[in-house]
Amino acid sequence: MSNKKNTKKASDSEDEDFEEEEDGSEGSEEEDSAENSVKEEEDEDDNDENDIKEEDNADTKIEVKDENNDEEEEFKPSINGNKRKNDTSVEKAAGLVNAKQVKTSGGDAIKKPVQKQQDSDDEDDENSDIKWKYLEHHGVLFPDYWQKHNVRPRYDGKPFDLNLYQEEMATYWSQTLGTDWEHKPKYRENFSKQFLDTFGKDKSKLEFDKFDFTPIKTHLDEQREIRKNRSKEEKNQEKQKKEKLADFYAGAILDGFREKVGQFMIEPPTLFKGRGEHPKMGLMKGRIQPEAVVINIAKDAPVPKCSVPGHGWSEIVHKQDVTWLASYKDDSVKKQHKYIFLSAESKLKAENDKKKYEKARRLKNLIGQIRENYERKLRSSDPIDRQLGTATYLIDKLALRVGNEKSEEEADTVGCCSLRVEHIQVLDNSQIGFDFLGKDSMRYQNTVKVTEIVWKNMQAFTKNKKPQDDLFDRIDASSLNEYLKSQMEGLTAKVFRTYNASHTLQQELDKANQEGLDKMDLKDKLNFYDEANRNVAILCNHQKTVGKNFDVMVGKMEQRINIYKDYEKELHTHLNKCKKNGVNPYEKEVILEEKDDGKHKMFVKKFPGTKEKIQEAIEKIKKKIDEEQNKKQSKEKNKEIALGTSKTNYNDPRISVVWCKKWEVPVEKVFPKTLIAKFVWAMDTDLEWSF
DNA sequence: CAGACGACTTAGTACTTGGGGC
């Protein structure tokens, strides 16, 4: 396997960087080949340094034996599927055994036993750090190199030449013109500095403000327009090409099963867009070269081909104790690791997911005892214990995150342990006010009534401190988790969020009986579900920003409702007239509203000629009013609440599955496709089950 | 033992899509 080490750092020194790319030839040449890479991969396999021997090119179907997996679609990755058995004896898993042995050991379908396999997995504890025995995949996809469009910005009113890299940067900048980013001082500052730095010694002569990027912005808009107006065939072609690519890279084999890969495209360069007041926003995210990418596969799996000609992987590793297929470092904006994992619907992820909820259920069974314990700690004479007890109380009652330390290089956000005095207010009547920025700089604003002792503790923790001082100065995330571990094996702060969320959902949905759900129609049942979901989202503070035209949309809805209502009234008067005069002699149509272009009739009023028909029309419009009002209400209720996050990450899917079965609601109504796929393991939960 | 590192989950937003209303 290749191991070329001519790596250059992504983008530490811009001068070097663009000089290297400046000669252009590299760029365009590679781009072409990158485009073709898929075809190449499949047809020819002989011109690459990662020359892989593909012993068996037949696209062997892999037999799926595990009954838990019978829903498994075979997506059709063209991996050289080796048939292999999925049930390998325990000793084979012992780690050092290489996959070759696994592969060649035993026939195919001798052992069936799903049950057995599960048992042996459980006993497998001493080997629990082994995540797979065999792993094979196609590596990762690289974004195209920059292709010059030669649209020049103006400088001091005159067209200004840029080299390849400068043009790339300038274009990323131009993409954000007209958005909020443009006006964030930090974004502008970071970008402009880095941009000017690319001019080396000339940079002192340049002022960023004298640049005018509107020509590039215009060009981008035009391009978008062109893209939008492509013919149907063109669009289709492109779609198919994309799908083909996806098929190729999205397929992996893990322990004899075809699995789908998650995000397999290396993150393309762009300007970093951090959340909140991130000090690094606007910096250039560097281009990742294959030389930075580590590939993780089984020892006897074919090495995936690197699709960038003339380049090779950094390293091929066989780490069985991790689940990632590929990883790379990207230090261009901040030190970080990126990974390519299997998708959420893979067995590996699903198992973890299930474990997470099982752990939360264990907490449920112990919560009484655990609460007693931290209540006691609240009154301890040891100040550390009082802080541990108080923090645990907040995590439990308010579903706060634990709050690890953060560096200066990130947005200033906090969680429980990192709360500062300035974030809380000790109020009258045993109340505490919270106001801080949590994960993703989402604001947590809440006033809560707490127990007497918690209130006293909180007050004590603020004593003699400056606003910027830590509220919990004697503990941190790891000491808190250590304490939690002493209460229950594997217990950490985040388990409380999972537990509280799922518990809340279960409780809310259990109210269905009192609410008389059986008499409701599907829409109302779903409203009921949403309401439960919403309570969880509120608990976890899952927010979304209100769309720019939220008010406009609501306004439109109101307008529509009013029009409908007016019409209803008119129908009533019409009906009365009809009653008086016997049969109405005429039927008229009035176009109530037209759009500016005169093309679109928004709403047509009709005044039918018979009493029956009028009555019908009244019923119809009443229903419409009702529907519209419901829509408006839920839109307003969900104004800044995101339901999706708790659905995907916090709510034990079995709760919803059982509820759906019980009330005859199709699961597809509460879970979109992707979540159904993610939660296959929960789909056949039986009615008796509860969280 | 603190801080860095590594792996994995959780998160909101930007973009795409598809289904209902005309």
Add this chain to the structure above:
DNA sequence: GCCCCAAGTACTAAGTCGTCTG
């Protein structure tokens, strides 16, 4: 058939938490 919007998905940032290291 077209248009529009909401729902769904893709994307990647930002957390958590265990472990390694000096």
